[in-house]
Amino acid sequence: MPPFEDALKNTAGEINSRISDLLPAPEGPESRVIEAMRYAMEAGGKRLRPFLIVESGRLFGVEQEKMYRVAVALECVHTFSLIHDDLPCMDDDDMRRGRPTTHKAFDEATAVLAGDALLSFAFELVSSDRTHQDPFVRCELVTKLAQSVGAHGMIGGQMIDLSMQTLPQDIPTITRLQRLKTGALIAFACESGAIMGRAARDARHALEAYAHDLGLAFQIADDILDVEGDAEELGKAAQKDDGAGKATFISVLGLERAKAQAQMLADQAKRHLVMFDERADLLREAAEFVVSRRN
């Protein structure tokens, strides 16, 4: 296995064990909702956002165990968004990563509540003094995370996605959609190390710029996978976005220009990291991975 994929897999393993440790235990008559939270969180995936968090913290010498807590919090938020996006009233997906979605494995009401509880739990994790000794840092994480999630963040992005039929199908609208829907959490991931490490302004700006380009590259690559992907390999219905007549970068740019754009953004993302020397090598490889991955 190449060193990057090895590192990614290693972080995923650490995160999976922290998820199991940190999430509430399924106790009391309310345990069903906790079982659903755990079911959705254990579904796994590449854990790319946690990897970005851990690697961004490494740049500033932040204790790894603390970055894991932020990583679990962000994974709670990401998973909450997947649970709700899969609901019948949203994208209506029965399968994700080869397993029944949460509302299929449990029921719709439990899935809604499990998503809600994961979102809330993320803030409980981040605001704890075990995440950082400095309460200013914890408050900044809470504020940034809430903004990344909110009406002008990821949730706003999903709202635009659902409204695309009534909006202009052009590059500015699709860029805003993706910058919010996927980009906001990726930006939080990349900036969290700088916040935790109380980094200087220029380092923060470099990571913001990296996250911006990485997020768009990630989304374009995702759209390409949706078109080219094989349903079995992805574990969800491929070409769904295309089939539903949703506007994507591909429907506007065409497949070849979209591929070139994704590669251009990945290259640009890497160039923002120059001040971090070889300490940022894994983040550079992450940018390459995002546009070359097959699922």
Place this chain on the structure above:
Amino acid sequence: MPPFEDALKNTAGEINSRISDLLPAPEGPESRVIEAMRYAMEAGGKRLRPFLIVESGRLFGVEQEKMYRVAVALECVHTFSLIHDDLPCMDDDDMRRGRPTTHKAFDEATAVLAGDALLSFAFELVSSDRTHQDPFVRCELVTKLAQSVGAHGMIGGQMIDLSMQTLPQDIPTITRLQRLKTGALIAFACESGAIMGRAARDARHALEAYAHDLGLAFQIADDILDVEGDAEELGKAAQKDDGAGKATFISVLGLERAKAQAQMLADQAKRHLVMFDERADLLREAAEFVVSRRN
């Protein structure tokens, strides 16, 4: 109008204007979700939780404008729970407070997202330095709020409510249901003033005890209103809980014993406030109001 109801109405007016000021503006292609957030938040109601927040802050001399921010945050959380509880997959209510519920006025997907965004926004509000100068206080508010909302808080209570058919229909289970579903946010409301005012331990314990009894009294009174209430007056379908065969204090205790229990709890709540002298008179009246209100 009696002094207490005048004070309640006055606080409601202040809160309504802060809601309008503090919530995000409906801008960008994502504005639909913000319109839905505002629609649900503007539905009003008595604003009892904000009142408890403002009055608990008054006990410790906390600046009123700061308590209003906490109050708006809690009202965001309360409204998020109403939006999601009204969804077809939960209680399936078309009307609330005489107006179409959010998923009826907009659509289900928008309602799910508006609830999510309100929950997230509550943490953004609370973590801001405009809410309190001391970041330790802000972190404690975030942690307490998240716990009040989470799987062992309000959301857990809703989970128990939905699972009642498979759980023992006894007083311990119903008490836990209500302590989580209604009690957790009321407890946060009553304790927030002590947190904001960095109150001594005995004052906090007094407010915790007050909140515990008040929350249960509130819920029993609510159950009584559901049985005795008139659909038009309540603005929602009366006797719904009874019709759906849900266990309540009334189905287990009977109507008369439930009424006596509510009054006993209200009296007990008031007695916890003795250390605050006449400064807590409005909180005492709130306890009486909760069991004597007609809607």
